[in-house]
Amino acid sequence: MKRLLPICLSLLTLAAACSVEPGEPVDHSTVQSNLPPVPVPANDPLTEEKVELGRRLFYDTRLSVDGTVSCASCHRQEAAFADAGRQTSVGVRGQFGNRNSPMIVNSAYQPYFFWDGRAQTLEEQALAAFLSKTEMAADTVAVAALLRSADYRDRWMAAFGDTTVSMLMAMRAISAFERTLISANSPYDRYVRGDGTAMTASQKRGMSLFFSNRSMCSNCHGGPNFTDHSFRNVGLFRHYFDRGRYSVTKDPDDEALFKTPTLRNIALTPPYMAGGDSDDGELWTLEAVVEHYDKGGFKFHNQDDRVRKLSLTPEQKADLVAFMHALTDSTVLTNPRFAKP
Numbered sequence: 333m334k335r336l337l338p339i340c341l342s343l344l345t346l347a348a349a350c351s352v353e354p355g356e357p358v359d360h361s362t363v364q365s366n367l368p369p370v371p372v373p374a375n376d377p378l379t380e381e382k383v384e385l386g387r388r389l390f391y392d393t394r395l396s397v398d399g400t401v402s403c404a405s406c407h408r409q410e411a412a413f414a415d416a417g418r419q420t421s422v423g424v425r426g427q428f429g430n431r432n433s434p435m436i437v438n439s440a441y442q443p444y445f446f447w448d449g450r451a452q453t454l455e456e457q458a459l460a461a462f463l464s465k466t467e468m469a470a471d472t473v474a475v476a477a478l479l480r481s482a483d484y485r486d487r488w489m490a491a492f493g494d495t496t497v498s499m500l501m502a503m504r505a506i507s508a509f510e511r512t513l514i515s516a517n518s519p520y521d522r523y524v525r526g527d528g529t530a531m532t533a534s535q536k537r538g539m540s541l542f543f544s545n546r547s548m549c550s551n552c553h554g555g556p557n558f559t560d561h562s563f564r565n566v567g568l569f570r571h572y573f574d575r576g577r578y579s580v581t582k583d584p585d586d587e588a589l590f591k592t593p594t595l596r597n598i599a600l601t602p603p604y605m606a607g608g609d610s611d612d613g614e615l616w617t618l619e620a621v622v623e624h625y626d627k628g629g630f631k632f633h634n635q636d637d638r639v640r641k642l643s644l645t646p647e648q649k650a651d652l653v654a655f656m657h658a659l660t661d662s663t664v665l666t667n668p669r670f671a672k673p
């Protein structure tokens with residue numbers, strides 16, 4: 333047993349626990365019939381109690397240094413857990429960040445997080461947002477006191493079977509909640525499940541074009557979540573101030589590459605693209621995004637070859653936009669399990 337202790341401690345830093353945790357396993361089977369099973373860390377079981385604790389933490393502005401910001405301030409349910417209508421979001425003390433807030437529904441399937449992929453796990457990502465000076469700038473002593481207070485004590489005990497409080501465990505609870513933010517009930521999903529009437533004729537034409545070599549869209553936006561999880565440059569600018577993946581790897585081949593984002597619920601989350609660069613480059617509509625791809629980009633030196641002049645007809649452009657609207661799962665906006673408690 334003595335020899336096990338250091339292993340337990342090092343596992344703890346990997347957001348794992350040694351003790352067996354209590355609680356009711358979450359049943360995901362009904363929501364994700366078009367998606368593979370949600371990846372859950374083997375040593376961090378998804379339980380109803382942990383998810384409920386995480387949901388409360390996700391919505392609690394008291395976790396931020398000035399009590400003004402929670403995760404939900406920038407990942408809002410009514411905007412499919414992105415921050416629609418803003419190029420960048422407002423963090424503590426009214427500060428603006430430098431990139432567009434991504435939609436985090438189905439982010440449990442991602443192998444890494446942020447536009448430049450600098451976090452490897454949801455837990456690591458959440459901790460970064462929680463501690464970031466511009467996002468939440470959490471005072472960990474104050475947060476620990478809050479978690480030990482009557483507001484959280486019982487829920488913490490129910491989730492972890494222990495009263496020991498740590499920031500990492502709080503991030504595990506938030507991540508557990510994020511692992512339940514799953515969406516696969518868009519018209520496209522219903523169509524794939526066999527309901528031929530779920531999509532319009534234009535959406536069906538758009539789907540064929542999207543999944544064709546003519547457009548190459550699905551080459552990068554492929555798979556069940558419309559991303560191959562690669563880093564690419566799509567030639568939005570001639571010069572990039574935001575160096576994207578390069579800032580993580582320092583490899584010149586990664587200059588200004590950004591994560592290929594999911595297109596699920598994309599119609600709900602304008603403006604588009606990582607957006608850290610300039611005001612004029614911002615794309616506010618799906619029509620503008622399709623125009624960008626149709627023109628083939630500004631030929632930035634690291635631009636991917638598959639982004640090239642397409643010369644689509646007006647009808648083809650409209651079909652692509654219509655298809656992207658078929659990826660909206662409006663149940664995300666109203667699901668009470670995702671809502672502020």
Ligand code: HEC
Binds near residue numbers: 402
């Ligand atoms: C002030 C706004 C703000 C707050 C508060 C905030 N986020 Fe974010 N979030 C962002 C932005 C902006 C990004 C993208 C940043 C980047 O790529 O560098 C992001 C990225 C993410 C991602 C990665 C998504 C992806 O596709 O890579 C997840 C997951 C996430 N946030 C969850 C959270 C959680 C959990 C919290 C609370 C602990 C939180 N966020 C708090 C703005 C915010």
Ligand code: HEC
Binds near residue numbers: 547568595606636
């Ligand atoms: C070479 C890979 C690649 C191809 C091909 C591609 N995309 Fe993208 N797409 C990306 C990347 C990478 C981004 C993010 C770029 C950035 O922020 O600088 C993106 C962003 C987007 C966005 C904005 C997403 C958001 O959350 O802001 C939309 C919409 C989109 N692409 C649609 C399409 C359509 C439609 C096609 C086909 C006409 C297409 N893409 C082809 C890689 C690709």
